[in-house]
Amino acid sequence: MSVTVRVPAKVNVQLAVGGVREDGYHDLANVFLAVGLYDEVTVAPAETLTVTCSGPGADQVPLDRTNLAARAAELLAARHGIDPAVHIHIAKDIPVAGGMAGGSADGAGALLACDALWSTGASRDELLDICAELGSDVPFSLVGGAALGTGRGERLTVLPVGGAFHWVFAVADGGLSTPAVYREFDRLNEGVDVPAPVASPMLLDALGTGDAAALAGALANDLQPAALSLRPSLADTLTAGTEAGALAALVSGSGPTTAFLAKDSDAAAVIAETLLASGTCRSARVASAPAQGATIL
Numbered sequence: 001m002s003v004t005v006r007v008p009a010k011v012n013v014q015l016a017v018g019g020v021r022e023d024g025y026h027d028l029a030n031v032f033l034a035v036g037l038y039d040e041v042t043v044a045p046a047e048t049l050t051v052t053c054s055g056p057g058a059d060q061v062p063l064d065r066t067n068l069a070a071r072a073a074e075l076l077a078a079r080h081g082i083d084p085a086v087h088i089h090i091a092k093d094i095p096v097a098g099g100m101a102g103g104s105a106d107g108a109g110a111l112l113a114c115d116a117l118w119s120t121g122a123s124r125d126e127l128l129d130i131c132a133e134l135g136s137d138v139p140f141s142l143v144g145g146a147a148l149g150t151g152r153g154e155r156l157t158v159l160p161v162g163g164a165f166h167w168v169f170a171v172a173d174g175g176l177s178t179p180a181v182y183r184e185f186d187r188l189n190e191g192v193d194v195p196a197p198v199a200s201p202m203l204l205d206a207l208g209t210g211d212a213a214a215l216a217g218a219l220a221n222d223l224q225p226a227a228l229s230l231r232p233s234l235a236d237t238l239t240a241g242t243e244a245g246a247l248a249a250l251v252s253g254s255g256p257t258t259a260f261l262a263k264d265s266d267a268a269a270v271i272a273e274t275l276l277a278s279g280t281c282r283s284a285r286v287a288s289a290p291a292q293g294a295t296i297l
C-alpha cells in the first residue's frame with residue numbers, strides 16, 4: 001500500500017519584506033500564487049525512514065533527515081505516537097533551490113501522504129500547524145490557490161482569483177540559498193528604516209478580477225535586488241523575457257528562477273521558446289495559475 005500526493009510550486013506575486021525581527025526572520029506581506037508545476041511525493045511502509053528522489057536536480061536534494069519531507073513524517077509520527085517507518089519517494093519537477101518552494105512542497109506532500117497512510121485523523125488545523133513548524137512557505141504548499149502570508153509568511157488568508165494567469169519560468173543553473181538572499185537584503189538595507197510590509201490593494205484587486213495586465217503592473221519582489229546582487233546574470237534573463245513579449249518579469253521569491261507573466265497561453269509558448277534560445281537560462285517552463293494545493297492522487 002502506498003499514497004501519492006501531488007503538490008504545486010509557487011510564485012510570489014508580491015513579496016514585501018520588512019525589517020529583521022528579534023528571531024532573525026523578516027515580517028512579510030507575501031502574496032503567494034500556486035502554479036501548475038508539481039512534485040509528486042509517494043510514501044509506503046518500510047523498515048526505517050528513508051528518502052529517495054528522481055527528476056531534474058535530484059542530485060542536489062538532501063536525502064537525510066534535513067529533507068523537509070522526512071521532517072514532516074517525523075513530526076506527524078511524534079504527535080501521534082507512530083513509528084515513522086516509511087519510504088518517501090520524491091518525483092521532482094519543481095526547480096531545486098529555485099525560489100519556487102520545491103522543498104516546502106515536498107514537506108507538505110509528505111505530511112498529507114503520511115497522514116493518509118497512517119489514518120491519524122489529524123485536523124486541517126493540526127496539519128497547518130505542523131506545516132508552519134516545518135517552514136514559512138510550507139502552509140501555502142498545502143493550501144494552494146492564492147493566499148496572503150503574514151508574520152514570517154506562515155499565517156495565511158486565502159485570496160479569491162478571478163481567472164487563469166499564464167506564466168513562464170526560466171530555470172537558472174544552480175540554486176540560491178534563501179537565508180543568503182535574506183542576508184543580502186539586510187546588507188543592502190543597512191541603515192535604512194525598512195517600512196512595515198503591506199499587501200498592495202491594486203495587486204489583490206488584479207488577482208480577484210483575473211486581469212493579467214493589471215497584475216503585471218503590480219508585481220513586486222523586495223528580494224529581487226538581493227537576488228540580482230548575488231546573481232547579476234539574472235538581469236539578462238529578465239531582459240530576454242521582457243523583449244519576448246512578457247507583460248512583466250520578476251525574480252521568483254529568493255530566486256534564481258525568474259518568472260514572466262504572459263498575456264495568454266500562446267504568448268507564454270513564444271516567451272518560453274525565446275528564453276531558451278537566448279541562452280540566458282537552463283530551461284524554460286510554461287505553467288498556468290492558480291493551481292490546487294497538495295492533493296492525494
Ligand code: C5P
Pocket residue numbers: 024025026027028134135136137151152153178179180182
Ligand atoms: O522558514 P524557512 O525555514 O523556510 O526560512 C528559511 C530562511 O529564510 C530562514 O532561516 C531565514 O533566513 C529566511 N527567512 C526570513 N524571513 C522570513 C522567512 C524566511 O528571514 N519571513
